[in-house]
Amino acid sequence: AQTVTQSQPEMSVQEAETVTLSCTYDTSENNYYLFWYKQPPSRQMILVIRQEAYKQQNATENRFSVNFQKAAKSFSLKISDSQLGDTAMYFCAFMPEYGNKLVFGAGTILRVKS
Amino acid sequence: DAGVTQSPTHLIKTRGQQVTLRCSPKSGHDTVSWYQQALGQGPQFIFQYYEEEERQRGNFPDRFSGHQFPNYSSELNVNALLLGDSALYLCASSSMYGGRETQYFGPGTRLLVL
Numbered sequence: 001a002q003t004v005t006q007s008q009p010e011m012s013v014q015e016a017e018t019v020t021l022s023c024t025y026d027t028s029e030n031n032y033y034l035f036w037y038k039q040p041p042s043r044q045m046i047l048v049i050r051q052e053a054y055k056q057q058n059a060t061e062n063r064f065s066v067n068f069q070k071a072a073k074s075f076s077l078k079i080s081d082s083q084l085g086d087t088a089m090y091f092c093a094f095m096p097e098y099g100n101k102l103v104f105g106a107g108t109i110l111r112v113k114s
Numbered sequence: 115d116a117g118v119t120q121s122p123t124h125l126i127k128t129r130g131q132q133v134t135l136r137c138s139p140k141s142g143h144d145t146v147s148w149y150q151q152a153l154g155q156g157p158q159f160i161f162q163y164y165e166e167e168e169r170q171r172g173n174f175p176d177r178f179s180g181h182q183f184p185n186y187s188s189e190l191n192v193n194a195l196l197l198g199d200s201a202l203y204l205c206a207s208s209s210m211y212g213g214r215e216t217q218y219f220g221p222g223t224r225l226l227v228l
Contacts, residue, residue, distance in 0.1 A: 045219035104156030
């Protein structure tokens with residue numbers, strides 16, 4: 001069974017600074033997908049970024065980028081120029097290539113301070 | 115472009131009762147997945163529906179059942195409610211052909227069982 005671990009329950013960062021959220025996963029699959037989702041206090045889960053395991057290049061979406069290390073089974077999220085609106089719970093999630101369900105980590109609460 | 119919608123927003127039930135939650139997928143999507151998110155935890159997969167059939171099921175008892183309609187909307191039914199069923203229930207939609215792995219979430223239904 002696949003598992004996803006987020007070892008940082010809470011983090012804080014000053015506005016305009018950079019922060020990195022950690023995620024590790026365990027799987028015997030060779031190909032799969034990894035995701036970061038954001039859940040603000042209003043609770044709507046929003047897709048932040050998506051990575052396909054067979055792609056070497058790290059995904060980037062504006063201020064959000066990932067550091068995908070397949071051999072180490074690590075998938076961290078870097079948020080640059082943090083904004084107050086980035087305050088949320090962030091979930092790392094995994095899906096095997098031919099799977100149907102997302103497996104989520106426990107989440108990291110990120111607080112951006114002014 | 116309408117996103118994923120869910121109803122109701124909040125619901126209060128008592129132990130032993132039955133509840134039905136509803137979900138309309140994002141326009142163009144044909145697959146609906148349901149997740150349970152307990153307070154402070156990551157979402158847990160309940161089941162997924164495609165072509166009006168349950169494709170995969172997570173580790174949830176038979177008290178949890180679902181249905182998908184020809185217009186792709188879906189219902190989640192929970193019978194004989196327990197206190198432990200109190201949670202945020204999230205619906206996610208995706209397209210089986212074209213980005214199957216990427217799921218978009220609705221705002222959720224908060225269920226409180228007293």
